Amino acid sequence: MKEESECPVGFKGSSYEGFILFLSLLSVFNIVFLVFPALNPDATRVVFVVDLFLSSVFLLDFLFRLFTAESKLQYFLQDRGWADLLSSVPLPGMKIFRLSRIAQVVWLMRTFGIRRLKYDFSEQRAEGALFFVFFFIILLVEVSAILVLGAERTAPGANIRTAGDALWWAYVTIATVGYGDQYPVTTWGRIVGIVIMTAGVSVFGTLAGFLSNKLTAPRERHSEQTIPMQSRQGEAMSELRDMVAHQEELYRDIVTRLERIEQAVKIEKGEEKERPP
The missing domain is CATH 1.20.58 (Methane Monooxygenase Hydroxylase; Chain G, domain 1)
Structure with a gap:
């Protein structure tokens, strides 16, 4: 598992x-x-x-x-x-x-x-918000274009009568551009326009916030956040293994030196016993 x-x-x-x-x-x-x-x-x-x-x-x-x-x-x-x-x-x-x-x-x-x-x-809240904005724009364009077509298609004096008109109007309204070549003339069409204009302000405000966060965030903080947790844990484990290996090497070196000193002491004592009085 x-x-x-x-x-x-x-x-x-x-x-x-x-x-x-x-x-x-x-x-x-x-x-x-x-x-x-x-x-x-x-x-x-x-x-x-x-x-x-x-x-x-x-x-x-x-x-x-x-x-x-x-x-x-x-x-x-x-x-x-x-x-x-x-x-x-x-x-x-x-x-x-x-x-x-x-x-x-x-x-x-x-x-x-x-x-x-x-x-x-x-x-990764900023990235999540950005993807949500993209999805919300697609969903809002589609839904608002269908709704405004239902309200405007047969209305007298309407200028939003085709799918192209509705999609164009929906996008420029969400973007709060207000191009002006297409506009609703019915009450329900204007209600749809109010809703998507309000949503458009929120959507593009979020997008502007994401870009501002990316442009002003410190590079060190950004790089730290983009390092996966598993990678950081792996680096820490690798450092610990290196430290343990270094300590073991020092321990073996100390033991070797002690053995050499002990052997030298034994040899020295043996020579003293062999000397004539």
């Missing part, structure tokens, strides 16, 4: 693995959403565009795991890298492999250990 402090092969950090897990869950939810019969065609296009983006993220994740694996062949065959590759293909029949990706990430996190995950999250 593995200890919780041991890091399983292929584990890329609790924040990163959690990010991939939530993206995989969102992609599976989108698959169900696409086959929902009451969904209007424009909302379906929104989900399809978001799914294309998720597929590109999964492809980058596969390449990242492949090129950082100790054995690329073992990752691809034994660690189901082929399933990660197939799950990044934006075809309906290939999306079922995203369930395998979810199972793999859950297994890695369980093998890593709950207590170790909590410690890792506490040590």
Whole structure:
């Protein structure tokens, strides 16, 4: 049985693995959403565009795991890298492999250990917040684009009528840019806009805080935090072994010198006995 402090092969950090897990869950939810019969065609296009983006993220994740694996062949065959590759293909029949990706990430996190995950999250709060911001932006863009389309698509004088209009409006509103070429004219559309503008301030405030923390943090503290606990423990054990070996060497040297002195004393006493009176 593995200890919780041991890091399983292929584990890329609790924040990163959690990010991939939530993206995989969102992609599976989108698959169900696409086959929902009451969904209007424009909302379906929104989900399809978001799914294309998720597929590109999964492809980058596969390449990242492949090129950082100790054995690329073992990752691809034994660690189901082929399933990660197939799950990044934006075809309906290939999306079922995203369930395998979810199972793999859950297994890695369980093998890593709950207590170790909590410690890792506490040590890398900034990175965890950054991954959460990325996931929240993707989720918020998708949900707000679908909601604003439902409110604006058939309204008189509306200018948000297509999936492209909704996605563009959702992103510039979250970014608090306020480009102005697309805007809601209905009450429900404006309510959606208020919600995502408020969320956008929080999201990009968190992102700014992360960048500020990374730019102003002392280099010594940063390097210390990025050293894994297992590595630090290994270095301490190595130093202790060197100290014990040095003490043993000193002990053997002292014993050897004492034996030589004792032998010299015996020889000297023997010579004194042999001398004539």
